[in-house]
Amino acid sequence: MLRWLRAFLLPTAACQDAEPPTRYETLFRALDRNGDGVVDIGELQQGLQSLGIPLGQDAEEKIFFTGDVNKDGKLDFGEFMKYLKDHEKKMKLAFRSLDKNNDGKIEPSEIVQSLQMLGLNLSEKQAKLILQSIDSDGTMTVDWDEWRDYFLFNPVSDIEEIIRFWKHSTGIDIGDSLTIPDEFTEDEKKSGQWWRQLLAGGVAGAVSRTSTAPLDRLKVMMQVHGSKSMNIFGGFRQMVKEGGIRSLWRGNGTNVIKIAPETAVKFWAYEQYKKLLTEEGQSLGTFERFVSGSMAGVTAQTFIYPMEVLKTRLAVAKTGQYSGIYGCAKKILKHEGFGAFYKGYVPNLLGIIPYAGIDLAVYELLKSYWLDNFAKDSVNPGMAVLLGCGALSSTCGQLASYPLALVRTRMQAQAMAEGAPQLSMVGLFQRIVSKEGVSGLYRGIAPNFMKVLPAVGISYVVYENMKQTLGVSQK
Template sequence: MEGKKNIQTGLWWRHLVAGGLAGAASRTCTAPLDRIKVFLQVQPHKTAISDTVKYMLNEGGIRSMWRGNGMNVLKIAPESAIKFAAYEHMKRLIRGDEKRPMTISERFMAGAMAGSIAQTAIYPMEVLKTRLALSKTGQYKGILNAAKKIYLQEGARSFYRGYVPNMLGIIPYAGIDLAAYETLKRKYVSSHNVEQPSFLVLLACGSVSSTLGQICSYPLALVRTRLQVKGGNTNMQPTLGLSLRQNDDNMIGVFRNIVNNEGVFGLYRGITPNFIKMVPAVSISYVVYEYSSRALGVSMT
């Protein structure tokens, strides 16, 4: 009886494994689009996606499209694992022993807390991922070499550049993403009287929820990326002939700089490849998580 109860509620390590597999699979499949997005985010004025791709291929060849993906997988596996596990735990804390469906606001709260916990745990890896994605061929010998160089040149604080806008952005993103996904999935299950949604339904739920979260949080994610790059060796900053130098070192200053010099739409620089990668990334992530969870004997409750 106790074993059955554990399977129904979900063991924490099973959620960690399922979340890790989901994150690693989705990021590896969409790594080129993610690197294009990061390139575009740091440009101070509009740059075509085709020009960015051409620059990347000329600079490092086809393999450069996956530059930084090793760090991305190392980062996203624990991040996704912690996020999904924390989400399940937060739901149990909020709901307690009550056997009732959670409200949308309760799911939002659980998702926001889960996202904050996960991002805090892995944030230095986020900075490393950005620096590696923007690096030139031969600049770093690997992840450890990059971490060592950044630490020696800029100090430990450099690994937390952009932390504040990142946390302000992750709260609405994670809250909306997880809450909307589970709400849409449960609505479908109840209205169609089925036990488990199909692959296409999971894809649709994940795409809609992630789109809502991205629209609300993208400007903060862009400011975070610019702060992560700022302070680094300017030789590593691929500008396609443009300058990345800014006059401000804080979140409000970067916001003001972008709006004054690039307009409001500058806050959404790079969102096109982000949306292009979102459907495959989200669908792979949620579907792998769902099916891994079922294989391991747990489910999102």
């Protein structure tokens, strides 16, 4: 694409500002396939495709709807030229932010320095891969012409969006709610894209959790009962025998309902903690992101924790024990008091730190490994790599915090057995290790891991379809 643009658009040498209308007009004529003086969305997509610059539907639509100032469904030459001029100004600012020594060229060391300030740690070797995909003359430096031509039809607006290839996607839901919230650019916040992405992620989470609910209920049953004799097949057979096929989804309603309030509180809290930890205009580093994300998780869990208790009680309950979510809540309040809604709260909060920390650390490690060993002509890893990195890092986070999650679940459910001792977190740890061994702290981890791959696949497909339905632009 870069070489085509330099040959086709810049015959008037390196004089960027000498005759910009001529330069823009050459491209406009190439896109105006029927010669009527305007370009519609179909012509833009077909024209870019035929010129060897396919961007994908979302990016092309973003260019078109941003440029179409009068909203008549067409781009005339004036609108087209204004869009490219405005876009070049943004790209000039991004270029200058990377060109630390102001010599008119971007070098690998400047890439490393700039991305470190944004919390993305790259080696110089990795930075060279970034430049290699932009550099057209083989000098391993990028001047303004090369930079402008490369991003001419890429609807990013600043350097932070340029590095969002490694965005840790909100749309991936593996059934746990302890992950660090996603980042949104100022453009996404102003345009309303952020709430559409959160809504798409919420719907994806609901479908994913419902699809894998039988495995989730089996995990809870194995955590609570802690029987060595209960295997996966036997557990399913026992649940179906006791309550029928529908009982496999017991507790799933609460698990789905809590997605909306938890996502909203976590997103709001994350933004507030970011403001507290950074000065105005300062970029968020990895450590600040970890602290902000962990504290946002604590805030959200505090708000919705009663629903976590209800989910566990309903999942473990026998047929007819509770009439539903409201009946379960009413019964707990009447017989155990309000404090019962926060049983297991401490191990739940303690689990957020290892989960969020290891999830983030493993993701960064996998990203760095891919860049070192597999990136060739582009630093864009592709969706399959992103999904794999996200699923594996979240799984490692689950593994590290699983003993705390198991103790939390038992504390939530132990009052259901009449006359049973109400043990503390430490007491439960000691009892599990003494009676079941260390492996007892990992009861139910098999069905927990079994649901990861289908959950990731389902949530991704639903998330992408919901984004299309809601008109979310692809970065």
